[in-house]
Amino acid sequence: MLIAFYKNLSTAASRERFFRTLTLELGVDSSEVDRAVSTWQKAKDQESRTKAAWQIQQASRPMYTSLFVPISNRPEGIKFLVDLRSDVIAASKATPTETSAIRLLNDSLRQSLADWFSVGLLHLHCIEWHTASADLLEKVMKYEAVHAFQGWDDLKRRLAPNRRLYGFFHPSLPAEPLVLLHTALTCQVPAAMKHVLEQPTDQPSAEDATTACFYSISSTQKGLAGIDLGNFLIKQVANRLLAELSHIQTLVTLSPLPAxxxxxxxxxxxxxxxxxxxxxxxxxxxxxxxxxxxxxxxxxxxxxxxxxxxxxxxxxxxxxxxxxxxxxxxxxxxxxxxxxxxxxxxxxxxxxxxxxxxxxxxxxxxxxxxxxxxxxxxxxxxxxxxxxxxxxxxxxxxxxxxxxxxxxxxxxxxxxxxxxxxxxxxxxxxxxxxxxxxxx
The missing domain is CATH 3.40.630.150 (Malonyl-CoA decarboxylase, catalytic domain)
Structure with a gap:
């Protein structure tokens, strides 16, 4: 019911009002915090203090956090929470004078999502031109954050046999890549994007390449900001490439300097x-x-x-x-x-x-x-x-x-x-x- 209600909020202003109401009505229960602190102050031994510390920790959690797990267990509930956090982040930027309660909501969502999206729960897939669905390929083009695609032919070049595209996927979002890493397999370290994006006839095959160049990494979900998936993706891809292509000797990036x-x-x-x-x-x-x-x-x-x-x-x-x-x-x-x-x-x-x-x-x-x-x-x-x-x-x-x-x-x-x-x-x-x- 909450999911359906929220999805009917069509404007940023209505969503901001929802967040304010949520944090006001289901925020931290100050009376519970007071009782937990009083228990801590009366504690006489280590065991009592340990229990009191746990009570303070539990009492300090906003009441709305108890909604996250039931929502996550519903169909598409994880995706809803990811999108919800994206809206929360946008609201915190739009209302900088009222950010403390919304910031706590953002942090609470981030902590829960970080547990659900821990690297051990993610699946690493190599996305290929001949086997990926059209829907997934469209998302690859849509989510590219560094070097925009010029169309389907450009995408096909970037998925050539001497190119690799890897993505992290979550079991609850099987059709939604979370982070994408483009890799070029070459015989030398590329010094320009034209060496990566263009496809001359003398490009080496994957079997002849000695260098793997990571030239674009894109996080696709704004609601997962601050959850470091890219770090793990690069390292997993590096280990996979070295295991599959033993002649790869050099791992590099070709990266922008955005600022x-x-x-x-x-x-x-x-x-x-x-x-x-x-x-x-x-x-x-x-x-x-x-x-x-x-x-x-x-x-x-x-x-x-x-x-x-x-x-x-x-x-x-x-x-x-x-x-x-x-x-x-x-x-x-x-x-x-x-x-x-x-x-x-x-x-x-x-x-x-x-x-x-x-x-x-x-x-x-x-x-x-x-x-x-x-x-x-x-x-x-x-x-x-x-x-x-x-x-x-x-x-x-x-x-x-x-x-x-x-x-x-x-x-x-x-x-x-x-x-x-x-x-x-x-x-x-x-x-x-x-x-x-x-x-x-």
Whole structure:
């Protein structure tokens, strides 16, 4: 009855009212909490304190959590709870001033879903062009979050014999992939998306490939946000590939830097706007050699059609060239190599040096580094698509997974923020030791 009632709520506002009523009427019973605390205060021995602690824990649980298990046991009940949490997340973002009760509802749902979607209950399947249903293939295209499909022919290329698509499935949602991982089997580490998405005639067969490149991972259910399925999927796929294809020697990704462009544009603007004394200036963004190269080249054309800037700096010239991707135009090709090198160095700084609470600022970097991968190589103009340029000026990154090192890398990163990095990437950051003050 509750499921049917909720499904008839057709607007976000009506769902938000439902959440407020639910958390108000079936939230934490304060009288039960008071009684449990009183029992704790009166406890005289260890056994009594243990029982009292359990009573406090039970009393602190919102009453609505008792609804989750009965709902989960109904047909499509698990799917309903996943979708319900998706709506709860949306409501918490839409009403930031009333989030405490909704945040508790969100956390309660997440904890229950994390138990029901533990990796031991999930099934790993390889999705193939000739055996998958049309409905499943349509979902694969719909859920792709990184490199949008251009149609059925594109999907067929990505499911070619030297490609693999793996997904996690739950017994209660057998037709619904939870997370999808696209993999290319190649003879070398891809440095550009065209090496992955295009299908030249000389592509190696799966039996000849020596490298498995994970180039797209997409979580399909917003209601499972914060439940780390991608980590387990990559590791299970890696082990399966190594078991099935013994000649695979290298496991890498070709990954986006989704927030690099926004970070760099903000950095440049901070330097352009700064008018205080030199001792209070932001940490240097450009090297002296880069400043000289920009100044000597004069990136901004000097003609009557361009506004005059009274105090033109290397930062303002670079910002001008990067705006609307002017640096990629035909008349700017003479400057492209210089800008490429600057972008690569700053991308290395962004990934390796810039931190938020001791961890990588970039969300994709943080995901792979937490998984135990190493920061291995930066790839200029690896994704020149509009979305690739908008994310990171086309720059992408290879993270390398060496299964024997994954546990040690994960521990070093989680415990003290140490990033496993190749010598080549570290060399790029050699002159970029000062993190910006834009990261937390």
């Amino acid at each position: 690099f462009r926004g970070w760099l544009e903000a950095q440049l603007q901070r330097h352009i706007d700064f008018q205080g004394p030199p001792q209070h200036a932001w940490p240097a963004l450009l090297l002296s050699t880069e400043r000289e190269a920009i100044s000597s080249r004069g990136l901004r054309p000097h003609d009557d059609s361009q506004p005059v800037i009274e105090h033109q700096t290397a930062e303002s010239e670079l910002a001008w060239a990067l705006t609307d991707d002017r640096w990629c135009r035909q008349d700017m090709q003479a400057h492209a190599a210089c800008i490429h090198q600057i972008l690569l160095r700053l991308a290395a700084r962004y990934l390796y040096i810039e931190k938020r609470r001791s961890y990588a600022l970039d969300p994709v970097a943080n995901f792979h580094l937490r998984n135990g991968a190493s920061l291995w190589r930066l790839c200029p103009m690896a994704d020149p698509s509009p979305s690739g340029m908008q994310r990171s000026f086309g720059v992408m990154v290879n993270y390398k997974y060496v299964l024997e090192d994954v546990a040690a890398n994960n521990h070093a990163y989680i415990v003290d923020g140490t990033i496993s990095v190749s010598a080549a990437v570290k060399q790029l950051t050699a002159s970029s030791h000062c993190p910006s003050q834009l990261s937390g």
